[in-house]
Amino acid sequence: MKDCFYQYRLGLVDKLMYSREYEHVYGNLYNWWVTQQEIGSTSAWRVPSDAELTAMLESLYDNYDDWFLPSQNELHTAFTNVDFAALGYPNVYYWSSTEGGAPATEAQVVILAPGIFDHLKTATNSILPFRSFDRNNNTDYALGDEGPAGGRIGIIVDNGDGTWTYYEAAPAVIGTGTWSNITDTTVGTSFAIGDGQANTTAIIAQAGHTASAALSCDDLETGDITSANIGNHLKSTRVDPDEHPRWDEDLANVPLDTWGFGALPGGFRRANGTFTSVGYYGIWYSSTEDGADDAWGRDMDYDDGAVDRDSDSKNCALSIRLVRNATGAEIAALSDGDAAADYTGNDGKTYSTVFLNNLIWLAENLAETKYRNGTDIPKVTVSADWIALTDGAYCAYDNDDDYAGVFHVTRRTYNDVELDVYEYPPGDATEPYILITNMMSTPQYDDDAFSQEVTTDIHIVTSYQTDKGGGRDSDLMMNDLMELLINMGVTPAERRGVILMDDFVDNGCFFVSLSYESYYDGAYKYIRKILSIKTTIDEV
16 A cells, blocks of 8 residues: 555545556656666666667667668669659659769769769759668569568569568659769769669768768658657657646647657756756756766757757756666566556655666656665755755756656546546655545646645645535535545544644544635635545555
8 A cells, every 4th residue: 555645525435446547747857976876776777878778769760761872773773673653753863872974073863764874963853762671581572562661672682692682762752952062073983783872871971071962861761750750759648738747739749658658848957056948848867978077868849859869967957767677577578668567766756667678667757865775865956056066966846846746646536536646655654645625626726826735744735726606614514524534434533633724633543624715706715725534545
């Protein structure tokens, strides 16, 4: 049984049925030196390295980025083998990567007819990328078939060793352009089948090169999940106008959370101690430094689908995800995106996890407050103190623990009524709690009303607005409370601790407080503190 606050409606006392669904949170923000400490609850857990972040992202791509500008003979042979015109490709001049008879100033072009011509490198022609791949048989694809990248197979080469190389033309022409911005230098390209990739590399490697048909091919990335949109597949689907935590909305970059990674934008703290960007920008540290003062990380923006690799000051405060190697049994049983066993941190908080690229990753931003040996991670709020740090420290965004979100939201069903439940980790509590709210309508979130008040060992963290309609006085509310307590089996002696307004009494059983304020014509009342009972409800 977890230490937690449950909340549900008065008068619905029967059998509490629920299913757990973790909600991701912003977590705390940490400077880079924390990543070098024993922050995982066991030695298996660590802050991922820059290389591990790169490998994870690349493993998730469903893309093809191995395109090149084909050689003259690759184009000519493909156009001879397959009627590309019948497949919808235009009969225009296509650049090859092979230079012409005057190699410093000319390059060869091929048309679908097919035909081969020399054009000045300054001419503008169409660009059709190719890629090649090997197979252990020659039956996977036939000439003219759609290839794995969605293009067309134009050449099949028997390598004589039991393998075959397939050449695939891109699904469509990617545009037009000149052969290269360098038009007076011989690169030394060749024309044979198999030379296109090397030609492309040589053209791009020229001193002073900035643009070319070869570079356009080399930059091409096709597929459903690419470096341009991988971030959208990792972001939590919580978006504006959902309450925090969530992403600001951008219709061109809709979060998909394809694998349950649940990335949320916790913002960051600059090295000068100021905070910015919660809700629309997130940065995660790696454990890999970039020189004496900086470290590598990954960032996501609400209006960009990519995951960018950036170097940030070690004195910034960024989000962290932990990772560990998957066991052999987990690798055999799990696929990318499958949930793994929950992780419990050093201060007792629990986190959902996800299997990605043979590693187990936290599926929530870290909100840890202790190192593995039980030592507190210093919490630094003053900007001047933050600037001077040379050792590990953490903070909440804007020094407001509400942003850290050290709770999970769970949807409970109680007598067919769905309710939000905020589960607190057992860091400060030693016994389970139940928070019961007297709601006549759907709870309304109010930034101004959201607060945390602590009296003795009761934590009240939410505010609810309810339209009382004909009005319910405190006596009726008291009757509701009493009926609830009776139905729960609370004895008369225990019920003596139930009082109204802001008096808190610790009789060893429970605490209760009711308070409300009238606004405008009194039609609305805010019930701030309702009922907290120190008890346990068995999970069903």
